[in-house]
Amino acid sequence: MYYRMIRNDLLRNKLISITMMLFITAMTTLVSLVAILTINLIGSIDTLTKQAEVPDFLQMHNGDIDTERLQSFAAAHENVKDFQVLDFLNITGAKIQLGENSLMDNIQDNGFSTQSPKFDYLLDLDGQPIQPTEGELYVPIGYMKEGIAQIGDEAKIAGKAFQIVGFLRDAQMNSPLASSKRFLVHEKDYQELVSEGTLEYLIEFQLKALSKTNEFETAYADAGLEANGPTLTSGLFKIINGLSDGIMIAMILLVGFLIVIIAFMCIRFTLLTKIEEDYREIGTMKAIGLPLTDIKKIYVAKYALLALVGCLIGLLLSFTFSGPLLENIRLYMGESDYASWSILLAIFGSMVVFLLVIGYIHFLLRRFRKISAASAIRTGSPEEKNARKNYFFLSKNRVLPTNVFIGIKDVLSRKKLYATMLIVLLLSCFIMVVPWNTYQTVSSPTFTKYLGFGDMDLMVSMYQSDEHVDNEQQVVNYLNESESIEQFVQITSKSFKAKKEDGSEEKIVIELGDHNAFPIEYHAGKAPEQPNEIALSSMNATEFEKQVGDTIEIISDNGTETFVVSGIYSNILNGGKTAKAISSDESAPTMRLNYYIKLNDTSQIAGTAKEMSEALPFVKVTDADNHKQQVFGATIASIKTAANVSLIVALFITGLVSLLFMKLLVAKDRPAIAMLKAIGFTNQDLSKQYTTRGMFILIIGVAGGSILANTFGESIAGMVMASFGIEALTFVSHPIIYLGFPVLMLLVTLLATKIGTSQAGKIAIAENIKE
Amino acid sequence: MKKVINAQHIHKTFAAEKEKVMVLKGVSTTIYKGEFVSVMGPSGSGKSTLLYTLSGMDTIDSGEITFNDQSLTVCGETELSDIRRQQMGFVFQQPTFLKNLAIIDNIVLPALRDNRKKGKELANKAKQLLERTGIGDLAYRMTNQVSGGQLQRAGICRALINEPKMIFADEPTGALNSKSAEEIMKNFLQINQEGTTILLVTHDAKVAAQSERVLFMKDGQIVDELHLGKLSNPFLENRTEKVTRKMLKVEM
Incomplete structure (x- = not known):
């Protein structure tokens, strides 16, 4: 009997049944996808970390190195399991030719290495450490993804010919967000290249107790060992590796969460409408003595069937979609050890969705108890309450x-x-506007204000070296004489120590110079103007627990000096931990020199950059826009894809729900x-x-959705961006988002209403x- | 006398599940200007269907219906809507209103559709109608704040707002107590006296007895007719008896 009743009901209400099933399918697909992607992402990162044997602590260093001193520090420190120093031969992009493509405009620090003897292996795509033979070149996997290199291509590195025989996974520098990339060559080839680049060192430690990494970091700093470069830990490698895909999962999670809300609202609406329609029948069934549980069964059975089919389809769809979505994770990090767990968790997630739907139906059917058989038969469903006034x-x-x-x-x-x-x-409006506003913000020229540098055209960088003083003079002369330059300012990055709240000391890199020449946005306070003022990047502000107006003690060879925190800004470069001050301290070692440059004619950026690179071969010239594009290009592209998908999903939901509702x-x-x-x-x-009716609700919905997107949505996007070190994100919008999108929704709603x-x-x- | 409705050989079939049921089997009838006609018959005899087809609210399978010499069978949906709105008035057994509008708004609704600018004038007219039917003080009440009888009178006011040539009433007293039913019939008689033609479907012999002609239906056909003439109150009981006797004969 139930079968016949359910079949008749489903056939009579085809559209409603299909819509409900679609929502349950979408809900299951997204829940299951999030489970599969998350588990696989974590699994792949873990596998890569294990296979590559990533160092727990890494100090990059530019300059002279005392290996013996480091060796004795490692031997003396109880937490050190293993220690090594690897070479990283930084060769300027102009000298790297991969097939038809030159890396001249590439902003990455491209370095050449040989395979590590102990740990921190560079892996092939099967997860095995690579041992190249002479003349063979292994290229970072990212360049394959970008289509810059192909297996079999001939490569020319500083005039020396190589053959690209494969791609490598690098647990440290895989991500496009990591600023360096490692190429792998044979020891003999490496020796031939040494004179063509500048040597940097990767001072690597494996620790016995990972929980004591912070203590080790402090001990390393206290020992006054080589530290002319960024300090990184294994936790940070995992975050960098997972960030791009993590953002994608976070977006699916957000859309999934909203779809779940929408699906449950639709279930509620259709079920209550159905109950209202069936009021007399329910009354009759009660009157003839059918137990409440039997009456409920008829309704639960129908939705159980829809939920079961929806969940099964959703689960299958999630398996289908997970393939392409896992592609990037697999390519960069390899297969996950937890693949089978992810399938189990996906099935578990789908079962939870199924049980939630059934539970919710039971919850809604509680109102059957309140139905009076007599009044239901006599008058049907109770009238809706009218407005009192x-x-x-x-x-x-x-x-x-x-x-x-x-x-x-x-x-x-x-x-x-x-x-x-x-x-x-x-x-729907929210789902539509937030990703598009995020995309618009990230791709707008003003986004550089969050990157820790002002609105410049070019940046010239120079690391500390023996010829430092001569080179510096050459750069200044060049910049002063060049007619294409409108304005430039010199910013010197120096390494100091600062006292934390608990009294311990930590390394701090301070950019010294005139910070008003190329102003940036401070989300609290302002740029340092007095010699005793300092501005902190938001990550440093958190690290040192400082707010605007607080004081911070900076320790240099001249002693301890107290600075007042004048402002806090967002910075995503150099690990996000920087500070800005105007004082000049000659005692501290210079890490690097930056020159921020504004040109007379912005159309000449590429040409001027090329000229500059040729005239000053020892500097690195960065095109600010290009830099942003290369660091964030992939992320911006993913956000754009997500924004487009969200737009389609939102329009689909708008149409489907409007149709169902009407x-x-x-x-x-x-x-x-x-x-x-x-x-x-x-x-x-x-x-x-x-x-x-449709238009009136749409207008209120769009207005409300836009307000919500600009308040709550901005906060959510801000939270995601904060993981990059970008604080206080303010949406930059585009008229089309607030004019064009409502028109699209209007058309869809009109059509659905019709x-x-x-x-x-x-x-x-x-x-x-x-x- | 001028014919308001002329129906010839109308057939109407309802399709129920797998079988077809013929509800009207070649009904022919004429209603003249100013008449007050009742239709009586047992349940399922087709009296309500006759009312809905004669008013153009329902379609017929074959036959011909004219309203004021205009054929309803050839009219499109929009034309039929215009005729119903401008020339007909309807009173239903269950007074159906838009629940979120006040009584006065429900009354002016069919008239405002064509005369949006005349809201004030129409509101005054609605108030006069409400006064005439004895519920002048309920104009701005919501429909759930008045009794069934009061609501039915509001329904009559709505039917009259466009000064229709004819009113169709489908068991207008069916859901009311006897006191309310009497008052409603007084309203109908008054309207009829003022010249509006009325066709009314009822089960109640006392209600039918107040009309001047009664059509008796059985199994989809008009099987008998009773001419009572205009009502004069002292003879109401006699007329009711006549209608009852005729009805019993029809049902046997």
Whole structure:
């Protein structure tokens, strides 16, 4: 009997049943996808970390090195399990030719290495340490992804010919967000290249107790060992490796969460409408003595069937979609050890969705207890409560056309009913606007203000070296003489120590110079103007627990000096930990010199950069826009894809829910529609009334969604961006987002309303008005 | 006398599941200007269907219906809507209103559709109608704040707002107590006296007895007719008896 009842019901309400199933499918797909992707991402990172035997502590160093001193520090420190120093031969991009492509414009620090003897292995795509033979070159996997290199291509490194025989995974520097990339060559080839580049060192430690990494870091700094470069830990490598895909998972999670809310709202709306429709039947069943549990079973069984089919399809779809989405993770990090766990968790997630749906149906069906058999049979479903006070009278309306007035009045009088559609439209607008605003913000030229440098055209960087003073003079002379340069400023990065709140000392890199020449945005306070003022990057502010107005003690060879924190800014470069001051301290060692440059003619950026690189071969010239593009290019592209997908999903939800809602509304309003037709209202009149309802809700939904997107949405995007070190993100929007998108939603809603209410014209007056 | 409705050989079938049920089997009837006609018959005899088809609210399978010499069978949906709105008025057994509009707004609704600018004038007219039917003080109440009888009178006011040529009433007293039913019938009689043609479907012999002609239906056909003439109150009981006797004969 149940089977027949369910079958008849499903056939009679095909659209509603399919829509419900689609939502349950979408819900399961997303929940299951998040499970699969998260587990695989964690698994792949773990596998890569294990296979490559990543160092737990890494100090990059530029300059002279005392290996013996380091060796004795490692031997003396109880937490050190293993220690090594690897060479990283930094060769300028102009000297690297991969097939047809030159890395001249590449902003990465491209370095050449030989395979490590002990740990920190460079791996092939099977996860095995590579042992190249002479003339062979292994290229970072990222360059394969970008299409810069192919296996079999000939490569020319500083004039020496190599053959690209494979790609390598580097647990440290895989991510496009890591600023360096390692190439792997044979020891003999490496020796031939040494004279062509500048040597940097990777001072690497494996620790016995990972929990004591911070203590080790402090001990290393206290020992005054080589530290002319960034300090990194294994935890940070994991974060950098997982960030790009993590953002994608976070976005799926957000959309998934909203879809779950929408799906449950739709289930609630359709079920309550169905109960209302079946009120007399339910009353009759109660009256003839059917137990409540039996009556409930009929409803639960139907939704259980829909949920079961929806969950199964969703699960299968998640397996299908996970393939392409895992592609990037697999390429960069290899297979995950937890693949089978991810499948189990996906199945578990789908079961949770199924049980949640059934549980929710049971929860909604509680109201059966309140149905009185007698009144249900006599009068049908109870009337909706009308507004207690009536402020708008049709007979007093002189402004709106009658049909428009009736439409709006209906929405205002039955707010509870229309709330479902309103919330769905509001969330759709939110899903649409937030990713697009994020994309617009990240791709806008003003985004550089979050990167820790001002609105410049070019940046010239120079590491500390023996010829430092001569080189510096050469650069200054060049910049002063060049006619294409409008303005430039010299910023010197120096390494100091600063006292933390707990009294311990930590390394701090301070950029010294005039920070008002190329101003950046401070999300608190302002740039340092007095010699005793300092501005901290937000990561440093957190690290040292400082706010604007606090003081911080900076230790140099001249002694301890107290600075007042004048401002806090966002910075995503150099590990996000920087500081800015104007004082010049000659005692501290210079790490690098930067020159921020503004050109007279911005169309000449590329040309000027090339000229500069040729005239000053010892510097690195960075095109600010290009730099942003290369660091964030992949992330910006993913955000754009996510924004496009969100747009389509949101429009689809808008259309589907509007259609479903209007169909149910027409079914619910049958007597009123029949009455209006009887007293002479035409089908066009009815269409206008329902269109008004749809539009009115849409306008409120879009307005509400936009406000929500700009407040709550901005905070969410800000939270995601904060993981890059970008604080206080403010959306930069585009008129099309607030004008074009509502028009798209309007068109979809109009179309859905038109289709959804097309049955209104076919409602037979006689059948629906008699009783 | 001028014919308001002329129906010839109308057939109407309802399709129920797998079988078809013929509800009207070649009904022919004429209603003249100013008449007050009742239709009586047992349940399922087709009396309500006749009312809905004669008013153009329901379609017919074959036959011909004219309203004021205009054929309803050739009219499109929009034309039929215009005729219903401008020339007909309807009163239903269950007074159906837009629940979120006040009573006065429901009454002016069919008139405002064509005369949006005349809201004030129409509101005054609605108030006069409400006064006439004895519920003048309920104009700005919501529909759930008044009794069934009061609501039915509001329904009559709505039917009259466009000064229709004819009113169709489908068991207008069916859901009311006897006191309310009496008051409603007084309203109908008054409207009829003022010249509006009325076609009313009822089960109640006392209600039918107040009309001047009664059509008796059985199994989809008009099987008998009773001419009572205009009502004069002292003879109401006699007329009711006549209608009852005729009805019993029809049902046997």
